[in-house]
Amino acid sequence: MLKAYKYRIYPTKAQITLIEKHFGCSRFIYNYFLDFRQKEYVKGKKVNYNTTQAELTKLKNLDEYKWLNEVGSQSLQMAIRNLDSAFSKFFKKKSGYPKYKSKKQTHQSFTAPQNIKVANNRVYLPKFTKDGIKLKYHRDIPTNAILKQATISRQNNQYFVSILVDDNMPIPKPIKAKNAVGLDMGIENFIITSDYVIYPNQKHFIKQQKKLKKLQRRLSRKQYSRKKGDTTLKSNNYIKQKAKVQKLHTKVYNQRKDYLHKISNEITNQYDIICVETLNVKGMIKNKRLSKSIADVAWSEFIRQLEYKSSWKGKTVLKIDKWFPSSQLCSNCGANSGKKPLNIRKWTCKECGYTHNRDINASVNIRNYGLGQIDNRNTAGTVGIQACGVPSDGITTAYGVVVSHGSMKQEAQSSLAVG
Ligand SMILES: [Zn+2]
Numbered sequence: 563m564l565k566a567y568k569y570r571i572y573p574t575k576a577q578i579t580l581i582e583k584h585f586g587c588s589r590f591i592y593n594y595f596l597d598f599r600q601k602e603y604v605k606g607k608k609v610n611y612n613t614t615q616a617e618l619t620k621l622k623n624l625d626e627y628k629w630l631n632e633v634g635s636q637s638l639q640m641a642i643r644n645l646d647s648a649f650s651k652f653f654k655k656k657s658g659y660p661k662y663k664s665k666k667q668t669h670q671s672f673t674a675p676q677n678i679k680v681a682n683n684r685v686y687l688p689k690f691t692k693d694g695i696k697l698k699y700h701r702d703i704p705t706n707a708i709l710k711q712a713t714i715s716r717q718n719n720q721y722f723v724s725i726l727v728d729d730n731m732p733i734p735k736p737i738k739a740k741n742a743v744g745l746d747m748g749i750e751n752f753i754i755t756s757d758y759v760i761y762p763n764q765k766h767f768i769k770q771q772k773k774l775k776k777l778q779r780r781l782s783r784k785q786y787s788r789k790k791g792d793t794t795l796k797s798n799n800y801i802k803q804k805a806k807v808q809k810l811h812t813k814v815y816n817q818r819k820d821y822l823h824k825i826s827n828e829i830t831n832q833y834d835i836i837c838v839e840t841l842n843v844k845g846m847i848k849n850k851r852l853s854k855s856i857a858d859v860a861w862s863e864f865i866r867q868l869e870y871k872s873s874w875k876g877k878t879v880l881k882i883d884k885w886f887p888s889s890q891l892c893s894n895c896g897a898n899s900g901k902k903p904l905n906i907r908k909w910t911c912k913e914c915g916y917t918h919n920r921d922i923n924a925s926v927n928i929r930n931y932g933l934g935q936i937d938n939r940n941t942a943g944t945v946g947i948q949a950c951g952v953p954s955d956g957i958t959t960a961y962g963v964v965v966s967h968g969s970m971k972q973e974a975q976s977s978l979a980v981g
Pocket residue numbers: 892893894895896897911912913914915916
């Protein structure tokens with residue numbers, strides 16, 4: 563099965579020049595053929611991968627595009643392939659219309675599809691075959707694995723290589739499910755599980771976010787021309803401040819990713835079925851008051867991690883429709899008590915008198931819905947999982963906080979609340 567291995571790389575100055583050249587050419591090809599496809603489309607002509615390949619060969623033979631030959635030819639073909647898959651995603655309505663890539667984007671990349679080797683803490687790929695690029699080899703690639711492709715990227719002035727590897731192992735068959743969990747992703751707390759485990763939003767992270775904002779504000783006061791055609795140089799203070807902003811930005815980004823990895827590992831190790839709600843993140847970000855914390859918790863990144871880790875471990879992620887009224891139903895008796903404002907953290911069911919913590923109740927509902935047992939409470943399900951509010955046995959957490967069954971302790975709630 564395919565897996566990605568990502569490493570930080572440390573290219574020399576000359577290598578950086580060549581890498582940047584690859585970014586530029588890949589970006590150019592991507593944009594060129596995006597334009598090309600649009601023009602052909604207007605003429606009523608269909609464009610497929612082969613047409614664009616032939617066009618690329620023609621282009622490289624023209625004098626004015628000779629410079630395209632300085633980079634690995636296969637990375638140019640990969641740029642076309644990437645454009646191709648962007649279009650097919652668009653046609654399948656999985657994403658929006660492909661956009662032009664800009665030099666100004668902080669994330670730049672190119673991909674080499676063949677002839678990749680990792681040895682002696684170095685990665686070798688076409689045009690980088692002589693000495694290879696130094697990398698920090700923190701995770702072993704299995705010896706019998708086939709290296710399918712390598713993507714070199716730059717993020718906030720750091721360089722990385724992501725190597726796609728076929729480890730020759732069969733995709734694990736879904737295991738017989740023994741337990742299940744529902745996850746409610748909140749604003750006050752990052753995740754609340756149906757087993758009463760809370761993964762808090764990291765406070766220090768929010769603090770750093772504030773610091774970052776301050777640095778950025780200071781940056782905006784430094785001398786730097788933003789108008790086109792103006793040749794005023796960036797001031798030294800601007801350059802220094804910009805470096806500071808970027809450094810903190812990278813730090814915050816890495817810390818958050820690290821935290822998400824810890825939680826997604828812990829959950830995919832312990833549970834066989836993981837039910838999550840697909841919240842309408844885009845819609846929520848429009849709400850200004852919530853926007854910062856939503857972006858902070860990096861919801862979609864977390865679901866992405868859950869999904870690929872589950873596929874490695876033979877576990878199942880069930881995505882629950884965002885319109886499922888998880889916070890309206892009583893997980894004890896099933897009564898629907900209607901919408902509640904976000905500031906209502908605790909409520910008592912009028913039908914059965916059970917007092918719920920809003921988020922835990924929602925996560926139990928999500929689990930039960932995922933198991934198809936929402937209307938079948940208090941009966942054991944087909945996979946033998948108790949579907950009512952009873953937590954699974956033997957669940958441990960290194961990164962979360964276990965709260966008492968029933969309702970959450972008051973001090974726990976206040977100390978975890980953020981923003
Ligand atoms: Zn009830």
